[in-house]
Amino acid sequence: MIHQEQWQQLVAMIARHSPEDGRHFSPIDFLSFGRSSKPTSLTHIATWASFALVAQGQKALRMGEDVMHYGPGDLLLVTLDMPVQSCVVQATAEKPNLGVGITINETRLMHYLEHFPLQQIGAAVTNERGITVHKVAPPLVDAVIRLIELLDQPQDIPALAPLIEQEIFYRLLTGPEGPRILNMALTERPGNKVARAARWLRENFHHPLKMDQLASSVGMSISSLHHHFKAVTAMTPMQYQKQLRLNEARRLMLIDKLDAGTAGYRVGYQSASQFSREYSRFYGQSPARDVRMVAVGPEGLTPQQ
Secondary structure, eight states: OOOHHHHHHHHHHHHHHOOSSEEEEOSSTTEEEEEESSOOOOEEEEEOSEEEEEEESEEEEEETTEEEEEOTTEEEEEOSOEEEEEEEEEOOSSSOEEEEEEEOOHHHHHHHHTTSOGGGSOOOOSSOOSEEEEEOOHHHHHHHHHHHHGGGOGGGHHHHHHHHHHHHHHHHHHSTTHHHHHHHHOTTSHHHHHHHHHHHHHHHTTSOOOHHHHHHHTTOOHHHHHHHHHHHHSSOHHHHHHHHHHHHHHHHHHTSOOOHHHHHHHTTOSOHHHHHHHHHHHHSSOHHHHHHTTTTOSOOOOOOO
16 A cells, blocks of 8 residues: 555655646656646547556546546556547646656566566466556555656766666566566567557558458467457557547648648548548547647546546
């Protein structure tokens, strides 16, 4: 169980390093903070291998049809890069939503595993969601607090941040999250094969999806890939590709000011009507109306009681 003093310390530290709403990066390349003084609407984002702690307030994340709430005492663990929807569901100006994020560097994790006694980890899991919520253990929170404390001693960051990162790896691997972390790292596990398939889709989403070629490239049958991919991501490969395409098309219209037809073609749609139809189904309104109404956005989620 997390000690109240420990959690209050984490709240104060995050508040000091994120004085304004938004995401705040730090001199430690794998450490960042987030703050929001009010609830936010659901926003489409891309996730990557990482974990997050919400020290104050509550957030929610939608992956496919799954909705996960997390707040103080919870650990949000992401073991697969994927498109999701996220929002702040509980925050006020007096008690803002405060969170800290730790990116899991997969290369450094692999190097750490080369010398790690794998017998200390439970049996690797299969068919696990790429994003899960767990209760966080006090030793992991303590390591995160000591990592944040290094920001006040920048001269110590080069020597000590890598050591605390290794401690964080140790805490994750020996905790209930260990099998999922291991599953992410071992190349022949189904979860890792799904990660490789997802990576190919992210890099080639504008090309037609040929399931036989994708399955062969990761060493799985079509049926096995479909089964494991949906078990991990809550989406089929085709749904995953569609979300990537629509997210990028929306970005092209909002940021690069492309018209709907050009944006749809750029992300791989050959039919403007199909693009408009799928965009409307996904975002709840036509591309043109969505761009006009982006300041309002979709509705968020209510706090979990």
